[in-house]
Amino acid sequence: xxxxxxxxxxxxxxxxxxxxxxxxxxxxxxxxxxxxxxxxxxxxxxxxxxxxxxxxxxxxxxxxxxxxxxxxxxxxxxxxxxxxxxxxxxxxxxxxxxxxxxxxxxxxxxxxxxxxxxxxxxxxxxxxxxxxxxxxxxxxxxxxxxxxxxxxxxxxxxxxxxxxxxxxxxxxxxxxxxxxxxxxxxxxxxxxxxxxxxxxxxxxxxxxxxxxxxxxxxxxxxxxxxxxxxxxxxxxxxxxxxxxxxxxxxxxxxxxxxxxxxxxxxxxxxxxxxxxxxxxxxxxxxxxxxxxxxxxxxxxxxxxxxxxxxxxxxxxxxxxxxxxxxxxxxxxxxxxxxxxxxxxxxxxxxxxxxxxxxxxxxxxxxxxxxxxxxxxxxxxxxxxxxxxxxxxxxxxxxxxxxxxxxxxxxxxxxxxxxxxxxxxxxxxxxxxxxxxxxxxxxxxxxxxxxxxxxxxxxxxxxxxxxxxxxxxxxxxxxxxx
Ligand SMILES: C[S@@+](CC[C@H](N)C(=O)[O-])C[C@H]1O[C@@H](n2cnc3c(N)ncnc32)[C@H](O)[C@@H]1O
Numbered sequence: 001x002x003x004x005x006x007x008x009x010x011x012x013x014x015x016x017x018x019x020x021x022x023x024x025x026x027x028x029x030x031x032x033x034x035x036x037x038x039x040x041x042x043x044x045x046x047x048x049x050x051x052x053x054x055x056x057x058x059x060x061x062x063x064x065x066x067x068x069x070x071x072x073x074x075x076x077x078x079x080x081x082x083x084x085x086x087x088x089x090x091x092x093x094x095x096x097x098x099x100x101x102x103x104x105x106x107x108x109x110x111x112x113x114x115x116x117x118x119x120x121x122x123x124x125x126x127x128x129x130x131x132x133x134x135x136x137x138x139x140x141x142x143x144x145x146x147x148x149x150x151x152x153x154x155x156x157x158x159x160x161x162x163x164x165x166x167x168x169x170x171x172x173x174x175x176x177x178x179x180x181x182x183x184x185x186x187x188x189x190x191x192x193x194x195x196x197x198x199x200x201x202x203x204x205x206x207x208x209x210x211x212x213x214x215x216x217x218x219x220x221x222x223x224x225x226x227x228x229x230x231x232x233x234x235x236x237x238x239x240x241x242x243x244x245x246x247x248x249x250x251x252x253x254x255x256x257x258x259x260x261x262x263x264x265x266x267x268x269x270x271x272x273x274x275x276x277x278x279x280x281x282x283x284x285x286x287x288x289x290x291x292x293x294x295x296x297x298x299x300x301x302x303x304x305x306x307x308x309x310x311x312x313x314x315x316x317x318x319x320x321x322x323x324x325x326x327x328x329x330x331x332x333x334x335x336x337x338x339x340x341x342x343x344x345x346x347x348x349x350x351x352x353x354x355x356x357x358x359x360x361x362x363x364x365x366x367x368x369x370x371x372x373x374x375x376x377x378x379x380x381x382x383x384x385x386x387x388x389x390x391x392x393x394x395x396x397x398x399x400x401x402x403x404x405x406x407x408x409x410x411x412x413x414x415x416x417x418x419x420x421x422x423x424x425x426x427x428x429x430x431x432x433x434x435x436x437x438x439x440x441x442x443x444x445x446x447x448x449x450x451x452x453x454x455x456x457x458x459x460x461x462x463x464x465x466x467x468x469x470x471x472x473x474x475x476x477x478x479x480x481x
Contacts, residue, residue: 007047008047011282023042058342091257096214222260270285299364306334313473317475325348326395327349327401328383352382358381422449423455434475438472456476
């Protein structure tokens with residue numbers, strides 16, 4: 001059995017530009033000193049027994065266990081063939097014992113709920129597939145593929161029930177003290193993917209097994225290699241004689257040689273990541289099963305905000321117990337949803353102009369409530385954010401993902417909308433209350449801010465990468481009575 005006091009290094013991915021929020025969260029939860037490791041990545045070291053707490057992190061998309069690191073791997077002036085050969089051999093030196101120990105735990109405990117998600121669009125005309133939830137109109141391509149995926153999954157589930165895997169006899173290898181909850185996408189923009197080998201982990205790791213010794217588990221994984229699929233992803237910065245694809249291929253070939261697993265880029269069970277930064281190489285195994293960014297939301301809209309971004313905005317607002325927090329343009333309600341989950345002692349109010357957005361927000365919040373024993377502190381109203389049906393100074397915090405980009409609104413309109421919204425939220429927000437506003441339309445925001453500089457003081461602007469767009473989060477404080 002792996003020693004649960006073994007110290008391991010963990011990488012987590014977060015929103016590029018907001019790493020400091022993730023660092024603070026990791027430090028608080030794990031009582032460690034974590035550090036930013038490049039854009040959108042944070043690392044820290046903890047005893048292996050603390051790993052279950054990873055799924056509690058709210059600003060994190062994915063997490064990996066580091067199994068190898070060398071700061072001067074590419075320092076020696078070696079010919080390309082020799083470098084690639086050393087990448088292939090590297091696999092023998094990885095900490096597989098700890099990796100399988102941790103992987104087994106997360107494969108068993110983290111649920112996959114994406115099959116339940118429903119995508120909706122406002123302009124929907126007809127619903128061709130009635131296998132989805134009737135309260136939403138499922139029209140776009142994405143939604144159809146989700147439906148197909150659900151059907152496929154049901155069929156697969158039926159098949160796997162009929163045909164028990166030989167791996168289902170695998171014994172349990174991990175006894176962590178805590179049981180973490182679920183989930184987590186893929187924010188590795190532009191990284192190179194490479195098939196090398198993948199495991200039918202659904203049946204291997206989630207089966208009732210009782211292997212308590214990681215060495216035995218490795219033997220087991222080698223024995224059942226035909227059922228295991230994997231891929232290698234390489235993320236490279238700096239000048240090298242080889243491409244990211246070549247590096248991934250050679251590392252993958254090493255894994256295939258070591259375990260005998262098969263490569264599958266899409267339906268892999270194990271993902272191995274190689275981060276190459278100039279002379280340094282880090283190899284890590286992905287522990288998270290799904291990205292945490294779409295947690296909470298069941299009914300999606302055209303611009304649903306990631307839960308991780310919502311969390312960071314709530315953190316920047318410094319929400320406290322008893323606060324009345326409002327998102328006056330709430331769309332599908334993602335900020336309210338995250339608020340209820342992460343700040344349950346505050347009251348969360350959402351409002352939206354468009355009927356379908358409002359309905360989606362209600363459905364999401366009602367769905368969340370249906371999963372709880374107690375009622376939740378929220379309400380959703382249909383309103384115009386420029387004329388709020390609220391009395392003066394009632395709100396403590398306003399958090400809003402403003403319309404910008406092509407999907408919602410149009411640029412010219414924002415020059416009139418932003419000042420009107422800033423002025424209205426100033427009326428309903430208390431003195432010294434806060435507003436945290438997200439937009440990519442900086443010129444409209446700056447113009448609006450200069451028009452109300454006597455009411456709102458800008459405390460900071462945090463620029464972040466939002467699906468390839470450079471958006472800004474503006475933190476404002478109300479300075480006038
Ligand atoms: C960027 S989206 C917000 C998305 C939301 N955060 C989510 O996760 O779904 C902006 C929202 O503002 C809404 N909106 C636009 N003008 C509005 C107004 N005057 N009053 C209230 N809502 C408005 C749009 O319908 C849209 O849903």
